[in-house]
Amino acid sequence: MLRDITLGQYYQADSVLHRLDPRVKLIGTIAYIIALFMCTNVWGYLAVTVFLCSIIVISKVPVKFMLKGMKAILFLIIITVCFNMFMTQGEVLVSFWRLKITKEGLIVAAKMAIRLSYLIIGSSLMTLTTTPNQLTDGLEKLLGPLKKIHMPVHEIAMMMSIALRFIPILMEETDKIMKAQMARGANFDTGNIFQKAKSLVPLLVPLFISAFRRANDLAMAMEARCYKGGESRTKMKPLKYQGRDIAGYLILVGFVAAVVATRWIP
Amino acid sequence: MSLIFNHVSHQYDPDAAIPVLALKDVNLKIEDGGFYGLIGHTGSGKSTLVQHMNGLLKPTAGEIYYEGRDICDKDFDIKSLRHEVGLVFQYPEHQLFEATVFEDVCFGPKNMGLSKKDAELRAFEALTQVGLDAEYFYASPFELSGGQKRRVAIAGVLAMKPKILILDEPTAGLDPKGRDDILNQIKKLHDEQGITIVLVSHSMEDVANYVDTIIVMNKGEVMYNDSPKNVFTHVEELEAIGLAAPSVTYIMRALSAQGFDVDLTATTTREAADTIINALSDRM
Incomplete structure (x- = not known):
C-alpha cells in the first residue's frame, strides 16, 4: 500500500x-x-x-x-x-x-x-x-524576493528537498521493519481498529528512531563538508x-x- | 523434517518490461540439524531466498515445502511457520522498540499467544543463551552497545524457540571480537539445542570454520551446494563471481606450488596447521 x-x-x-x-x-x-x-x-x-x-x-x-x-x-x-x-x-x-x-x-x-x-x-x-533538486531550486528562485523581508528561503528550500529525498528511503525502511516484526509473529492486518493501532507501535518506534538517526547522520555529513546555506552560496546549474x-x-x-x-x- | 525448495523463482516486479528474476529455479533442501552457510555477492539473491524460507515472500513460480506441506496452500498456517523458522534480519538491532530489553524479547513469544509467565521464562532463557549480562535485562535497548543490541535482537527471535534459525549477515558492522562471540554463540545453539542454522554472509572466512554445507548464490541461482572442502576447490570460479576462498585455502595453494605436500582441501586454521606440520615432518 x-x-x-x-x-x-x-x-x-x-x-x-x-x-x-x-x-x-x-x-x-x-x-x-x-x-x-x-x-x-x-x-x-x-x-x-x-x-x-x-x-x-x-x-x-x-x-x-x-x-x-x-x-x-x-x-x-x-x-x-x-x-x-x-x-x-x-x-x-x-x-x-x-x-x-x-x-x-x-x-x-x-x-x-x-x-x-x-x-x-x-x-x-x-x-x-x-527531480526534487530541480523542484527546490525552482522554489528557491521563485521565493527569492522574500529574502528581503528576512524569510529563510534557502533553508526552507533545503528542508523541502531533504524531506522529499527521504520519502522513498523511509518507505523502504518501513517495509524492512514491517518484515522484521512479521518474522517475530507481529500481525498488522487483523483485529479491530484499536488492536491495529496498537500493532503499529513495533513499527513506528523503530521507524522514528531510524529517521532521527538518519537526520543526525545527514547533518553531520553536511557539516563535515562545510555546508553553509544562504548568502554567497552559488549554484552548479x-x-x-x-x-x-x-x-x-x-x-x-x-x-x-x-x-x-x-x-x-x- | 526439512524445508524443501522445488524450482523456486521470484520476480519482484511482475509488471516490469524487462523481467528480472531475483531467484532463478532454486532447488534446495534444508535438512534438520544442519549448519548451512549461504554465500553470495551483494545482490545475488541471498536475502530474497531467506525471506522465502519463512513465507515473507512468496515464490512467483515453484513450491516450498515445510515438513512436507506446501507453504503457499490456503490452509497452511503461515504464522506457525514463522514461529518455527526464525529469521534474524540484517542489522536486527533496528527493530527494537520496547522500553526494556526484557520486554522486547517477550514480543515474539507473546505474539505466539503464550501467557505472560511463559513468555518471560522464554525471554530469560533466550537472553541467557545469547550471553547478555543480566545487569542489562532491564536497561533500555537504546542504551546498549551495537554488539549487545544485536544479541538482544537475536534473542528476540530465539525466544520463539525456532527449529530453524536463519541469520542474515549477523556479523555485519561488528568488531572482530564481537563477530567471533556471535558466531560462537550460534555454533553453541546448533551443537547444544540441535537448532538448524542458516548463516547468510558474503565472507567465506566467517562461515568456513562453522558450517557443514555451503550454498553459493550467483545472480539468483544456486551455483554450488556442497561441503566447504568441495566448494573451496573452485577458487577461480568463486573469484569470478566476486567471492574469495578463505585465506587458508590460498596459503595451502601457495605452499603446494612451492612443492610442499599439503592437503589442499584444508579449510579451517586447525586443519591447516595439522597438514603443514605433517608436510614439514615428511621433509625432515
Whole structure:
C-alpha cells in the first residue's frame, strides 16, 4: 500500500516536460489548480481535461503510474463524494432510511471527485517530471524576493528537498521493519481498529528512531563538508529561461484564459 | 523434517518490461540439524531466498515445502511457520522498540499467544543463551552497545524457540571480537539445542570454520551446494563471481606450488596447521 504513493516520486524519461524550467512547472501547477477550481460548467471541465490529457501525453509518463497514485487517495475521494451526495439539499432522487440522494448533491459530488482526482494527477505530474533538486531550486528562485523581508528561503528550500529525498528511503525502511516484526509473529492486518493501532507501535518506534538517526547522520555529513546555506552560496546549474520556457508560459496564459472564458458560455 | 525448495523463482516486479528474476529455479533442501552457510555477492539473491524460507515472500513460480506441506496452500498456517523458522534480519538491532530489553524479547513469544509467565521464562532463557549480562535485562535497548543490541535482537527471535534459525549477515558492522562471540554463540545453539542454522554472509572466512554445507548464490541461482572442502576447490570460479576462498585455502595453494605436500582441501586454521606440520615432518 505504501508503495502506491507516487506523489513526490520522480519518473525518469526524456520529454519536453522533463526539460522545462522547474519555475514554469511550479507556476504552471498553481495556475492549473486555480483554473481547475474556476470551472463552472461542462466546457470548463472539458478544457481542463484536454489540457491534462495533452500534458500527460507530452510527459511520456505511463498513465498506470498516475493511477497508482490515485489509489492512495481513493478513500478520501469516496468520503468526499458520500458527504456531498447525502448532505446537499435539493430535489430528492432516491431516499432510503434517513438518507436522501439529491440531484444537486450528485452534481456537486461528481464535480468534487473530478476536481480532487485532477488535482492529484496534475500535481503528481509535476513531481514525476521534476527531480526534487530541480523542484527546490525552482522554489528557491521563485521565493527569492522574500529574502528581503528576512524569510529563510534557502533553508526552507533545503528542508523541502531533504524531506522529499527521504520519502522513498523511509518507505523502504518501513517495509524492512514491517518484515522484521512479521518474522517475530507481529500481525498488522487483523483485529479491530484499536488492536491495529496498537500493532503499529513495533513499527513506528523503530521507524522514528531510524529517521532521527538518519537526520543526525545527514547533518553531520553536511557539516563535515562545510555546508553553509544562504548568502554567497552559488549554484552548479543556475536556472535560466530558454525559448521553450517562454512558450510554456504563453501556453499557460492561454489555458487559464480559455478556462476563464468558459465561465461566460451558458 | 526439512524445508524443501522445488524450482523456486521470484520476480519482484511482475509488471516490469524487462523481467528480472531475483531467484532463478532454486532447488534446495534444508535438512534438520544442519549448519548451512549461504554465500553470495551483494545482490545475488541471498536475502530474497531467506525471506522465502519463512513465507515473507512468496515464490512467483515453484513450491516450498515445510515438513512436507506446501507453504503457499490456503490452509497452511503461515504464522506457525514463522514461529518455527526464525529469521534474524540484517542489522536486527533496528527493530527494537520496547522500553526494556526484557520486554522486547517477550514480543515474539507473546505474539505466539503464550501467557505472560511463559513468555518471560522464554525471554530469560533466550537472553541467557545469547550471553547478555543480566545487569542489562532491564536497561533500555537504546542504551546498549551495537554488539549487545544485536544479541538482544537475536534473542528476540530465539525466544520463539525456532527449529530453524536463519541469520542474515549477523556479523555485519561488528568488531572482530564481537563477530567471533556471535558466531560462537550460534555454533553453541546448533551443537547444544540441535537448532538448524542458516548463516547468510558474503565472507567465506566467517562461515568456513562453522558450517557443514555451503550454498553459493550467483545472480539468483544456486551455483554450488556442497561441503566447504568441495566448494573451496573452485577458487577461480568463486573469484569470478566476486567471492574469495578463505585465506587458508590460498596459503595451502601457495605452499603446494612451492612443492610442499599439503592437503589442499584444508579449510579451517586447525586443519591447516595439522597438514603443514605433517608436510614439514615428511621433509625432515
